[in-house]
Amino acid sequence: MASGGWGWGSLFGGASAAKSKDSAKNAILGLRGTLDMLTKREKHLQNQMDEQDAIARKNVNTNKAVAKAALRRKKNYEHQLEQTSAQMLTVEREISSIETANINKETLDSMKAAQKAMKDIHGNLTIETVDQTMEDLREQHAIGDEIAEALTQGNLGQAVDEDELDEELAELQQEELDNKMLKTGTVPVSDQIHSLPNAAAGELRGNKHTVEEDDEEEELRKLQAEMAM
Structure with missing residues (x-):
């Protein structure tokens, strides 16, 4: 020990x-x-x-x-x-x-x-020396960020305009509708609905629903006539 x-x-x-x-x-x-x-x-x-x-x-x-x-x-x-x-x-x-x-x-x-x-x-080494070193580092980082931004300025694309995208999409839909009309001579109802503005498309859907209801009423009357016989 x-x-x-x-x-x-x-x-x-x-x-x-x-x-x-x-x-x-x-x-x-x-x-x-x-x-x-x-x-x-x-x-x-x-x-x-x-x-x-x-x-x-x-x-x-x-x-x-x-x-x-x-x-x-x-x-x-x-x-x-x-x-x-x-x-x-x-x-x-x-x-x-x-x-x-x-x-x-x-x-x-x-x-x-x-x-x-x-x-x-x-x-x-003192606290003041450490603080000054850290401050210098922060300044250098900031300068580096500014340099990177300056080097890339003008090379990045602008923000996407949503209105332009909607217009481009509408043009594509119209082109697709024109191609179908040239091939078949008719326009499918679904394509008409998609190609119309929102209000018109809603009205067209409503008319289609009315036609379907009339057909159902006609079928019902036929069935009642058969039952009466």
């Missing part, structure tokens, strides 16, 4: 950072050595306590003096064990503090390096 963050210091702080890194590393190595020694001592004292406890139990009924002496030694070992445990906690706390301090320093160094890199990248 302690060695994981040491790789950054030499990148950003030069000799000073390397010295600080070595100092933190050496301190942690020393503390870990002390912790290993205390761990071994803790295990040894626990074994001594277990051994004296076994002696006291063995002689509790047969030799009380021996049992009492074993309990006294056990208490002494227990006291030493408590001291050792407290020392271990202190060493572990110091190791954690140094590791945290080292990580904080490495983080700060990294942030300083990032700030310097951002400053170098931006250089003389």
Whole structure:
């Protein structure tokens, strides 16, 4: 855990950072050595306590003096064990503090390096420079649009006149009607209707409908006469 963050210091702080890194590393190595020694001592004292406890139990009924002496030694070992445990906690706390301090320093160094890199990248770039650049771009786009419009002016067709289209369509219909009259000598009612103005075409459709109704009345009278017979 302690060695994981040491790789950054030499990148950003030069000799000073390397010295600080070595100092933190050496301190942690020393503390870990002390912790290993205390761990071994803790295990040894626990074994001594277990051994004296076994002696006291063995002689509790047969030799009380021996049992009492074993309990006294056990208490002494227990006291030493408590001291050792407290020392271990202190060493572990110091190791954690140094590791945290080292990580904080490495983080700060990294942030300083990032700030310097951002400053170098931006250089003389300012908000005013950006605004001016964007304004220049907009002006160039506008000039480009004006140039394109000037180059195409007069080459594009004018808007279509709907009245002219209607007149042209009427001429085509008349030509088609004339061709049919030359071929057949008669004009179909549907063509007459389509070729006439709207009002006249409507009147013609009305006359056709009246003729159809008269034919129906004639058929009905014939049918009634037959039924009477």
